Amino acid sequence: xxxxxxxxxxxxxxxxxxxxxxxxxxxxxxxxxxxxxxxxxxxxxxxxxxxxxxxxxxxxxxxxxxxxxxxxxxxxxxxxxxxxxxxxxxxxxxxxxxxxxxxxxxxxxxxxxxxxxxxxxxxxxxxxxxxxxxxxxxxxxxxxxxxxxxxxxxxxxxxxxxxxxxxxxxxxxxxxxxxxxxxxxxxxxxxxxxxxxxxxxxxxxxxxxxxxxxxxxxxxxxxxxxxxxxxxxxxxxxxxxxxxxxxxxxxxxxxxxxxxxxxxxxxxxxxxxxxxxxxxxxxxxxxxxxxxx
Amino acid sequence: xxxxxxxxxxxxxxxxxxxxxxxxxxxxxxxxxxxxxxxxxxxxxxxxxxxxxxxxxxxxxxxxxxxxxxxxxxxxxxxxxxxxxxxxxxxxxxxxxxxxxxxxxxxxxxxxxxxxxxxxxxxxxxxxxxxxxxxxxxxxxxxxxxxxxxxxxxxxxxxxxxxxxxxxxxxxxxxxxxxxxxxxxxxxxxxxxxxxxxxxxxxxxxxxxxxxxxxxxxxxxxxxxxxxxxxxxxxxxxxxxxxxxxxxxxxxxxxxxxxxxxxxxxxxxxxxxxxxxxxxxxxxxxxxxxxxxxxxxxxxxxxxx
Numbered sequence: 091x092x093x094x095x096x097x098x099x100x101x102x103x104x105x106x107x108x109x110x111x112x113x114x115x116x117x118x119x120x121x122x123x124x125x126x127x128x129x130x131x132x133x134x135x136x137x138x139x140x141x142x143x144x145x146x147x148x149x150x151x152x153x154x155x156x157x158x159x160x161x162x163x164x165x166x167x168x169x170x171x172x173x174x175x176x177x178x179x180x181x182x183x184x185x186x187x188x189x190x191x192x193x194x195x196x197x198x199x200x201x202x203x204x205x206x207x208x209x210x211x212x213x214x215x216x217x218x219x220x221x222x223x224x225x226x227x228x229x230x231x232x233x234x235x236x237x238x239x240x241x242x243x244x245x246x247x248x249x250x251x252x253x254x255x256x257x258x259x260x261x262x263x264x265x266x267x268x269x270x271x272x273x274x275x276x277x278x279x280x281x282x283x284x285x286x287x288x289x290x291x292x293x294x295x296x297x298x299x300x301x302x303x304x305x306x307x308x309x310x311x312x313x314x315x316x317x318x319x320x321x322x323x324x325x326x327x328x329x330x331x332x333x334x335x336x337x338x339x340x341x342x343x344x345x346x347x348x349x350x351x352x353x354x355x356x357x358x359x360x361x362x363x364x365x366x367x368x369x370x371x372x373x374x375x376x377x378x379x380x381x382x383x
Numbered sequence: 384x385x386x387x388x389x390x391x392x393x394x395x396x397x398x399x400x401x402x403x404x405x406x407x408x409x410x411x412x413x414x415x416x417x418x419x420x421x422x423x424x425x426x427x428x429x430x431x432x433x434x435x436x437x438x439x440x441x442x443x444x445x446x447x448x449x450x451x452x453x454x455x456x457x458x459x460x461x462x463x464x465x466x467x468x469x470x471x472x473x474x475x476x477x478x479x480x481x482x483x484x485x486x487x488x489x490x491x492x493x494x495x496x497x498x499x500x501x502x503x504x505x506x507x508x509x510x511x512x513x514x515x516x517x518x519x520x521x522x523x524x525x526x527x528x529x530x531x532x533x534x535x536x537x538x539x540x541x542x543x544x545x546x547x548x549x550x551x552x553x554x555x556x557x558x559x560x561x562x563x564x565x566x567x568x569x570x571x572x573x574x575x576x577x578x579x580x581x582x583x584x585x586x587x588x589x590x591x592x593x594x595x596x597x598x599x600x601x602x603x604x605x606x607x608x609x610x611x612x613x614x615x616x617x618x619x620x621x622x623x624x625x626x627x628x629x630x631x632x633x634x635x636x637x638x639x640x641x642x643x644x645x646x647x648x649x650x651x652x653x654x655x656x657x658x659x660x661x662x663x664x665x666x667x668x669x670x671x672x673x674x675x676x677x678x679x680x681x682x683x684x685x686x687x688x
């Protein structure tokens with residue numbers, strides 16, 4: 091867009107910039123506040139003197155956190171969950187998406203499988219029967235309960251299927267003439283060409299597994315096996331209902347403030363680490379679903 | 384005869400494909416289809432000791448009981464208000480943000496604003512609830528600032544107020560999602576023909592007129608599409624968010640279907656009632672999804688499968 095330096099344009103640009111700065115600050119300030127709290131002294135935090143910059147700068151909360159075995163235990167559980175869950179999601183997504191991407195002439199049963207998959211996507215499982223099925227299949231209270239029932243992310247399967255379908259037909263045709271079979275076609279042609287799509291769905295499933303607290307809350311009983319978000323969530327529940335607490339408890343809770351902030355910061359770091367990669371791919375992720383024919 | 388032979392040959396060729404599908408189909412069958420069949424407990428007086436097969440059948444009793452409970456009306460109303468509020472305000476803010484970015488010059492500034500505003504989408508509600516609980520606390524930074532400015536006399540208990548709770552849920556959700564929701568509009572804006580703006584400039588249109596007459600019509604189809612697809616979500620008010628921000632004081636306005644079903648199931652052990660409510664929600668949601676996809680296909684030529 092060509093812009094001329096008229097008065098109107100300058101005022102307009104100024105207002106636009108100002109509004110964007112405000113929106114950006116709105117998103118950033120709550121996070122900065124937590125970071126500032128985690129680096130401030132307890133007294134400053136309790137007195138409410140911490141804004142967006144650490145007051146009486148100290149690493150005390152982080153040093154205290156290092157002694158919290160449960161926090162790191164659950165951190166490790168979460169890392170394990172992400173690796174296992176992300177891996178299972180990736181493998182099952184590829185294995186389902188490829189056959190579904192074939193034409194009916196090549197794979198007559200394709201449509202039946204497709205309807206089955208769509209049906210599973212439209213009807214989410216009900217909570218109570220879902221819980222009892224997991225219990226009956228003996229997964230309860232093990233890490234497998236967190237990764238197997240959610241093993242097939244149906245939405246990702248359909249995204250990847252559409253991606254496979256949009257790959258250039260010419261390559262597949264010439265490979266077929268060279269006498270390649272379906273399995274080779276998948277591993278040698280389709281999957282290597284689908285790297286951006288695979289990166290997208292994997293990053294999404296990693297973030298999903300890292301952020302999920304619900305499965306851990308419902309399916310894991312042993313404290314040592316609880317994933318990080320579930321552990322942090324149990325702290326939130328302890329924090330609620332302040333009306334019933336005595337003044338002493340309230341002050342005690344308030345002094346936890348810097349400590350809890352440190353936990354939040356550490357729990358967020360993995361997301362921040364993969365965030366740049368996400369940013370590269372999430373536009374693909376959103377446009378991936380559209381069918382182009 | 385000939386046809387049959389052909390089919391046999393093709394199974395000999397396609398068995399690896401069936402094998403590929405097997406693990407995924409198995410997982411879906413066990414953890415989605417079986418629980419779906421388990422919905423029969425909505426018509427039973429389900430007791431875990433007796434299991435699905437021995438629990439007593441009670442017909443529609445659970446549903447009758449459900450419609451008699453005052454809670455039921457409440458949770459459906461709260462769910463609708465919160466979900467529709469989220470859909471509308473998220474849409475408006477996302478479009479607003481996308482248009483602002485589009486009007487903005489400087490590339491680096493643009494990139495930085497995007498990076499910052501997309502970030503909250505990737506943080507979990509557990510983390511964000513902790514942050515918001517702290518911000519909105521009686522001694523939190525928002526109350527401190529408001530008190531200092533003299534705008535209020537005494538601290539407001541934001542999350543303990545029935546009149547404020549729904550607004551807080553909607554606005555914190557908009558805070559989390561507006562940036563990410565803008566991506567689809569940013570992509571749509573990139574497709575607008577630039578010559579239209581030049582022609583408008585020659586005609587002497589102001590910037591606001593250009594936004595109103597070129598930019599917004601340019602993304603109209605996308606806006607309609609997103610709104611249509613969101614119809615499917617009017618019963619999803621966001622379990623994670625509400626569960627982590629509410630407390631018994633605000634059940635009146637804050638309790639939604641999903642949180643109620645969860646509490647009925649795992650705190651009150653009213654399995655059959657909870658399943659009946661969940662089933663009602665699933666059925667309505669299913670109709671809404673089919674409807675929204677039909678409309679999306681009709682108006683925007685969009686289909687996901």
